[in-house]
Amino acid sequence: MKVLKRRCVAAAAAGTLAAGLLMGCSTPEVNHDEVVAVIGDAEVSYGVANFYSRMMQSRYENYYTTLTGETPAEFWMQQWGEESYENYVKSGLMEDLENFYILSQHADEYGVTVTEEEEKAIAKAAADFEEGNALEAKEVVSGYxxxxxxxxxxxxxxxxxxxSMREGVDEEVSDEEAAKKIMKYVYFEYAKEGEDGQSETMSDDEKKDLKKKAEKFAKELQDSEEKDIDAAAEKEGLEVETASFNSExxxxxVDVVKAADKLKENEVTDAIDSDGGLYVAKVTSLFDREATDQxxxxxxxxxxxxxxxxxxKKWREDTEMSVNAEVWQKIGFAYQGIAIPKAEDEDAKDDKKASSDEKKDDADDADDEDQEKDVSDSEEDTSDEE
Known part of the structure; x- marks a missing residue:
């Protein structure tokens, strides 16, 4: 299971947060200003730590519970090594928060600031979020x-x-350092289709027969004049794969790469055994421009x-950090689900807009009729007076 990455661009924050209004269940009253960690000379409030953690929680739940069908509680309480998955993820989130503050404390060294335009976008995003969520939800996610x-x-x-921190490295790389070769190879897998239609491992005798077949394939290809691996594979009902490679x-x-790296262009390896099957490879190019540039x-x-x-790493080593475990423990995921309402799809929006436009047109027509009627009544009244 992968750890989801977080990215939040302040310039687009208004759109990001407006589309992600968070909804949570009730939660005990907390002090959002309580200090959850001290990073260098900065105190991290429960509110900041909680808001960031809840945003990430919503991403995990939206992604994984949809895939697995698990409830949020089942998902977060599953065992992950010697701890729950919730604690594993929270460890990563705390490290993120530490890095946030450490980087901000070194921003001056790189001339990094938040511009006036970005400050406006940030203020608008925060205001939109606060306005768009009920008090209960804001309490859950520290959405203030x-x-x-x-x-x-x-x-x-x-x-x-x-x-900025990635700038200034040597970007010159020689062809020799980056050189990539190209191989084509076929794979004889130690697997077969079982009676139930599912793949199953071959018996030892079947593996021996397959090995003989692979060795025969390699020998005939090596001895052929054209060494046409595509034609040979098609004849045997095998698929040909292409891969760029170097010695590393x-x-x-790994054994296929080692063998191929010793060959000249248009030469073919022997059948190379692995745990899952056998490989036969042909070197088709000793220098591939596209693969080398990549x-x-x-x-x-x-x-x-x-x-x-x-x-x-150096900044982290040089920074004094402490976490108030008691306060950090208050931010729990298993029994506090967070949901992001799905935005309406474009068709639904178009339908609503069309319906709204029709209603508006009908209302305008009705207004026109009323106005015409008023004018007509007025003319009749004027005629009667005369």
């Missing part, structure tokens, strides 16, 4: 202006720091990520 605004400022700074890669299988991009991104991670 000052907590929302602080979170959005932190998120805005974090996003800008994410860019492990896919499609590898250059990956290497540069890796350098930027390493620089960012290194800086953040």
């Amino acid at each position: 202006k000052k907590y929302i605004e602080e979170y959005l400022r932190l998120a805005t700074i974090e996003e800008k720091m994410d860019v 890669m492990t896919a499609p299988y 590898e250059k991009e990956r290497i540069v991104k890796e350098r930027k990520d390493e620089q960012y991670d290194s800086l953040l």
Whole structure:
């Protein structure tokens, strides 16, 4: 199960939050200003921690409970290692909050600020959220202006720091460093279709027969003049896969990469055994321009990520941090579900708009008729007076 990533752009915050009005069940009264953690010289309020946590909770519940059919309580209380999934996720959320404040405390070093325009967007988003939710829901999610605004400022700074901290790395990568080769390969899987139509593992004797078949396939391909793996695979009813690789890669299988990396262009490997089946590969190119350029991009991104991670790690080590476990424990997910009402689909909106327009047109027509009638009555009254 993956940990969902969070992204919140303050410039688009109004739209993000307006479409995500949170609804929660009743919750005991809490002090939203109570300190849940101290990060360097900043005190993290329950309100900010709770608002961020509830937003993330809603994303998890919306994504996973839809997939699994579990109730929120079942989802959050499931075992994850030696703890519940709720505690596992909350550990990650607290680390997020710590990083928010640490990054904001180093923002001046990079000239990162929240602009006046962004402040206006943040203020509007917070006001719209506060106005659009009932008191009960706001109590559940700490959906009050000052907590929302602080979170959005932190998120805005974090996003800008994410860019700034990655700048300045060496973006020059040679073809030699990034060189990628290309192989085509076929896979003889140690599986067959059972009587019930489901896939099942072959017996040892069947595996031996399949191995002989793969070895024969490899030998005939090696001895052929064209070494046409596509034609040979089609003849045997096999699928051909294509993969870029270099000596450091492990896919499609580490031993296949090792064997292919020793070959010249247009040469074919022997049948290579693995736990799940056998591979036969042909090297089709010793240098692929497109794959090499993609590898250059990956290497540069890796350098930027390493620089960012290194800086953040050092700042975390240099920052005194403490968490008030008693206050943090008050933010629980299992028995406090959070829902985001789904936005109406466009067709429904169009239907409503059309219906509204029709009603408006009918009302306008009725007004016109009334006005005409009034004019007519007025003319008759004038005629009678004369």
